[in-house]
Amino acid sequence: xxxxxxxxxxxxxxxxxxxxxxxxxxxxxxxxxxxxxxxxxxxxxxxxxxxxxxxxxxxxxxxxxxxxxxxxxxxxxxxxxxxxxxxxxxxxxxxxxxxxxxxxxxxxxxxxxxxxxxxxxxxxxxxxxxxxxxxxxxxxxxxxxxxxxxxxxxxxxxxxxxxxxxxxxxxxxxxxxxxxxxxxxxxxxxxxxxxxxxxxxxxxxxxxxxxxxxxxxxxxxxxxxxxxxxxxxxxxxxxxxxxxxxxxxxxxxxxxxxxxxxxxxxxxxxxxxxxxxxxxxxxxxxxxxxxxxxxxxxxxxxxxxxxxxxxxxxxxxxxx
Ligand code: SAM
Ligand code: DTB
Ligand code: SF4
Numbered sequence: 075x076x077x078x079x080x081x082x083x084x085x086x087x088x089x090x091x092x093x094x095x096x097x098x099x100x101x102x103x104x105x106x107x108x109x110x111x112x113x114x115x116x117x118x119x120x121x122x123x124x125x126x127x128x129x130x131x132x133x134x135x136x137x138x139x140x141x142x143x144x145x146x147x148x149x150x151x152x153x154x155x156x157x158x159x160x161x162x163x164x165x166x167x168x169x170x171x172x173x174x175x176x177x178x179x180x181x182x183x184x185x186x187x188x189x190x191x192x193x194x195x196x197x198x199x200x201x202x203x204x205x206x207x208x209x210x211x212x213x214x215x216x217x218x219x220x221x222x223x224x225x226x227x228x229x230x231x232x233x234x235x236x237x238x239x240x241x242x243x244x245x246x247x248x249x250x251x252x253x254x255x256x257x258x259x260x261x262x263x264x265x266x267x268x269x270x271x272x273x274x275x276x277x278x279x280x281x282x283x284x285x286x287x288x289x290x291x292x293x294x295x296x297x298x299x300x301x302x303x304x305x306x307x308x309x310x311x312x313x314x315x316x317x318x319x320x321x322x323x324x325x326x327x328x329x330x331x332x333x334x335x336x337x338x339x340x341x342x343x344x345x346x347x348x349x350x351x352x353x354x355x356x357x358x359x360x361x362x363x364x365x366x367x368x369x370x371x372x373x374x375x376x377x378x379x380x381x382x383x384x385x386x387x388x389x390x391x392x393x394x
Contacts, residue, residue, distance in 0.1 A: 084286075084290060087283060087286055090285050090332070091279050091282035093328045093331065094281060094285075094324050094325065094328050095278060098320055098323065098324055101324055101327045101328065101331075102354065102357055102358045104331060105326070105330040105359045106357050106358065106359065108331050108359070109334075109359040109361070111334065113337075117361065117389070117391070117392045118356070118362060118384060118389050119172060119339075119361060119362040119363075119391070120170055120171045120172060120364075120365045121171060121175050121339070121362065121364055121365070122163075122166035122169075122173070122174055122364065122365055122366045123175045123176075123366065123370060123374075124159060124162050124163075124166075124175070124176055124177070125178075125179070125371060126159055126176045126177065126192070126195065127151065127152065127153045127154070127177075127179055127188075128148065128151040128370070129142075129149060129150030129151060129179055130150040130179065133181050133211075133244060133246045133247060134244055134246045135234075135243065136242070136243050136244065136274070136309060137274060137303055137306070137311045138309060139306040139308075139370075139371045139372065140371060144308055144309045144310070146307065148371050153188050153191060153192075156191055156194045156195055156198060159195045159198070160195065160198040160202070162174075163195075163199045163204070164202060166365075167202055169365070169377055170381075170391050171204065171366070172204055172205060173206070173227070174204055174205070175208070175209065175364075176192070176206075176209070177208075177209045177370050178192070178208070178209070178211070180210050180211045181211050181247070182212030182213060183210045183214075189217065189220075192208065193221065193224040194224075196208065196221060196226050197224050205228065206225060206227050207227060207230055207267060208221065208228075209230035209231065211231075212247070212251060212254075212255045213229075213258060214258065215261065218264060221262070221264060222263055226264055227264070227265055228264065228265045228267045228296065228297060229266065229267065230297075230299065231255050231259065231266070231267070232252075232268055232269050232270055232299065232301075233252055233269070233270055233284060233287060234274070234284075235270055235271065235274050235276050235280060235281075235283075236276065236279075236282070236283025236284045236287070237249045237283060237287065238283060239274065239275075239283075243274050256268055256291065260293075265297065266296055266297070267295065267296065267339075268291070268295040268297075268298065268299075269297075269300050269301065269341070270284045270301065271302070271303050271342070272301070272322060272325060272343075273303030273311075273315075273316065273343075274311060275311070275314055281325060285325070285328060285329060285332060286332075288329070288333065294335070294336055295333070296337065297336060297337045297339060297362065298329060298337070298338050298339065299339040300322065300341060301341040302317050302341075302342065302343025302344075302346070302347070303316075303342075303343065304343055304346070306371075317343075319347040319348070319351035319355075320351075323351065323355055324358075326338055327358035327359060337361055337362050338359055338360045338361060338362065339363065340352065340355045340360040340362070340363050341363075341364060342364075344374065344375060345373055345374055349383050356387065363380065365377060365380055
């Protein structure tokens with residue numbers, strides 16, 4: 075094989091873009107077939123999020139309610155206490171979540187009391203018998219090793235968009251910073267959760283770049299959250315045009331075809347699309363959601379509404 079030979083995991087950018095532009099139902103049909111070869115199509119993995127440290131982040135991400143560069147209604151809060159977080163984790167487990175994800179509005183991890191508390195939170199979540207995930211920004215090898223030692227299962231660190239569009243979204247870090255952190259996480263033998271956001275003013279070609287980048291990560295991400303921008307007043311991206319749900323479905327379907335084994339999370343933005351559109355996302359290969367009525371700072375569908383939706387579609391949470 076030559077270096078230019080295509081493999082199922084490294085098509086050309088043009089091929090990925092063509093996939094995203096295929097007639098939607100054709101694309102979904104193929105994705106649904108691939109999905110069934112690798113996953114139980116009746117199961118949905120449910121993760122619950124909590125913001126353990128909210129607001130006043132030094133990064134300038136144009137979509138984010140928590141950046142100190144953006145004037146939003148989000149009030150800054152210091153790191154939540156360990157007992158408070160573990161109480162939330164207990165409730166999440168009781169309501170059926172199999173993973174508890176803790177997010178901090180940090181540029182990166184700094185050694186000290188706060189990181190020690192996060193390690194204690196990870197240990198506490200693991201003691202409850204559910205999976206633990208954190209998203210803390212950049213981190214170094216020693217910090218990744220300490221998280222692994224505490225029992226961390228997943229580290230979430232998103233690429234957000236294609237490389238060529240990155241500077242339009244954030245300027246206080248670059249794409250390679252993100253890739254370096256992902257490598258550090260992988261080297262520590264922690265599962266990688268890495269995805270992006272649709273609706274940051276990107277073209278279909280930029281979406282293809284993101285997807286190709288995700289497909290090229292070695293190994294491919296264990297989990298891929300696909301967010302649809304939740305527009306936040308006071309952010310530079312707060313009044314961008316909404317992404318039609320059909321494009322969310324197409325991105326999920328193309329992800330399923332190119333990265334067959336990953337778990338695809340229908341993430342932020344679910345509340346804003348019709349339930350029938352969510353059903354199509356599940357058909358196209360999405361097999362994970364965030365549950366609980368709040369994401370980090372923005373609303374998510376109510377637990378009762380989600381439970382009814384899953385039941386009506388013949389889906390059930392993994393572990394049931
Ligand atoms: N500070 C850490 C970082 O950026 O990696 C962790 C927290 S950050 C809020 C986690 C992810 O949430 C971001 O990478 C982004 O993909 C997603 N996110 C943040 N604000 C969003 C919004 N308004 N709509 C959709 N996704 C959003
Ligand atoms: C991810 O990809 N989506 C989650 C999680 N990883 C941390 C965050 C969504 C945030 C949505 C905006 C908010 O609630 O502030
Ligand atoms: Fe900070 Fe993360 Fe928000 Fe960017 S996305 S401003 S790094 S909290």
